[in-house]
Amino acid sequence: PSEEADPLLVHPDIRRMLLRAKALIDSSRMLSAWTALAIDRSVKDPDEKIRKANNDLVELMTPIIKSILTDYGVEISSEMLQIFGGHGYIREYGMEQFYRDARIAPIWEGTNGIQAMDLAGRKMPQGMGRLLRRFFHPALAFIEVNRGDENLKEFVIPFEKALKGLQKTSMFMAQKGLSNPYEIGAAASDYMKQFGLVSMGYMWLLMLKTAFLKQDEDDFYKNKIIIGRFFFERILPETLSRAIAIGTGSKTMMSLPDDGFESANKFSGKA
Template sequence: MPSYQPPLRDMRFALYELCDFAALRALPGGEELAPDLIDPVLEAAGTFCAEVLLPLNRSGDEEGCRFENGIVRTPKGFPGAYRAFREGGWTSLGCDPAYGGQGLPKTIGVLVEEMICSTNLSFGMYPGLAHGAYSALLRHGSQELKDRYLPKLVSGEWAGTMCLTEPQCGTDLGLIRTRAEPDGEGAYRITGTKIFISGGEQDLTENILHLVLAKLPDAPSGTRGISLFLVPKFLPAPDGRPGPRNGVSCGAIEHKMGIKASSTCVMNFDGASGWLVGEPHRGLAAMFTMMNEARLGVGIQGLGLAEISYQNAVAYARERLQGRALDGVRDPARPADPILVHPDVRRMLLTMRAMTEGCRVLGVWTALQADIAERHPDPQERQAAEDFVALMTPVVKALFTDVGWEMTALGMQVLGGHGYIREWGMEQYVRDARITQIYEGTNGIQALDLVGRKLPAHAGRYLRRFFHPLLAWIEAHQDDEALGEFVLPLSKAFGRLQQATAEVARRGLADPTEAGAAASEYLRLFGLTALGWIWARAAAAALPQAETDAFHRAKLATARFYMQKLLPQTSALTASIMAGGATLRQFEDAAF
């Protein structure tokens, strides 16, 4: 079975040394945030994940969920683990104290999420979706709905789901057919079928709150006619406990490539009682609160899987004996050297390390901006942070999940044939990682969101939240000789990103398909440049301590590897973007 050590030292580096921890403490309610409060939380989370969740990961994958007479049974050990998770207070960590939460910021929560995803992604799906439902209700629900349902979501007694997709529509939600008819008493009757509903039915909580997109009888066509409804599995009794069964049921569960211990359900709504969340015909905007949070969360899923795959690939490379080092015998006392000495193995491991650690910092940075957007007393500061999060959401979702897929595949490759065998656990990470590139909006959709919505928004205002501080950092450090090997490649990559941005914008105005053709490559270029900035900053932070401290020395060496071996990919991406999309358009449909 794979092992796992919570990467607490690297998390502390991201939180305290690279991201603006002082800005987090300066927010209202952040006065008590300090390492002596945060570190024990992260340590306890790491212990729970390593000792409770990880042992259930492989058995949960092998057993999967069972569908019996309309009831979903999660794998053995999952109900007990969830009970311990809830009793440990983990469901309430980032929730409002007014509803029983602990009020910790997203910046801390994202690190806990990563450890959950590393050790048992299927398990993490259940509380993760419940927190998304909590966020949507907190922002858009009436006070009556919040008072009735939020305490149950915060405590983890009840769970939540997000019901968007239907058999005939996924991304194009304007095509949904689920309808909502007023019942004359202030509620609505919801009728329709939703598919791919994670956690739609399970045996972990006593009730499930479904957030359902549906159309009212007078709804305009398209996405402007969608409303959002809260539909509980059991209608609450006067004492707050689950009462009579609502008209919602699970029709089947999907049999999947990965995340097999997460129930993926077909949900049937047959005149189920539901309550409007937010304004009529404004449901998609309300649901985006949950969707955007989920997209950032899915990015963290990719990061978590990359981290545990890296850890186990390194452990194997230290122990596996195969051949001798190309420059001579390294360990004459043994019949062969460990594969860690071989250049290609080191290339794979350093790629995994550089991408994973860079993404961790970008995830913390984005979460910090989300906290500022929510809590800062200055409206201008809130707006600036909100812009940054909006810009980075598709990048984090797509880049991190691409990294999760690529790095878990590299981890399996390090183990060679053993990586392909189930007993070693590495192939499960590959299978689990694949869905992250698909759900919550495929990565191609994220790329279209970046170039089609985020780049032109408010005359480029979102983009300036990233470009301007990056340029200022380069200018502030361009004369620092000690950092020259990091600043110069970053400056060149940023120049390519600026060039590509201008070209995508110019061509996209004349022909939107040109922007679409460049979208995925542009997002990757953007992400690699962002990681380049992070690694340049990491080098600046590590340099003063590298001579005497092994951790910072490794940071400096990893930054050097990223700049020399990974950041140059931006050159090829730029060349492809500048070539335009003619070859895609001109290929005849019949020739496919």
């Protein structure tokens, strides 16, 4: 007890929370900058075809960026508060204010539930999947060009699986949605997360390509590779559970009768 306490950073669980935040924030910033570039191109490129293609990409990415970045903003501010322990919960250190400030973002400017419906119900079927192809095609082209890159191999292989999984989910939803409109509503939020994580994976590939080229110049790039590896090991696999959830369809969630949502109250009343 007389010795100095360990810094929190020695604990793997603290590192897990911090690395998750860094991996999500780096790819969120990249995704925003990448889409902002497409906004510029959709307005300024002299070639009308390129302007239109970029406009499609922006339309696709807008609900994704709005919702996943704000959802992760809430999750991350909550975990950063967690790292402060009890001091995070009380007012003095300002962590609870960060959390509260972040909590409005999934609600306003179109709730994230409505953004998910925009993606799954409007953007996905638009032009027989034309908007989706604006993302899928460059991502697939990147895989083809970099498949043989020794450094990138460990990232390209899981990314390809995640991307193909997203394509499969998109096809599944397009078919199911035709027979039952509840299917799209039941799948929308999970689809948003799946798409968001795959697009973050693509951003990580772009960042990692540069990081490997410059790793001997600066430790910044070496660290970037470690953070990217964490994303591929620990975050990208979440796309799998989203796909499984979507595959179960709307049946169970629509089968609970309305008064079934009240049963907890009734039970506590009798006890």
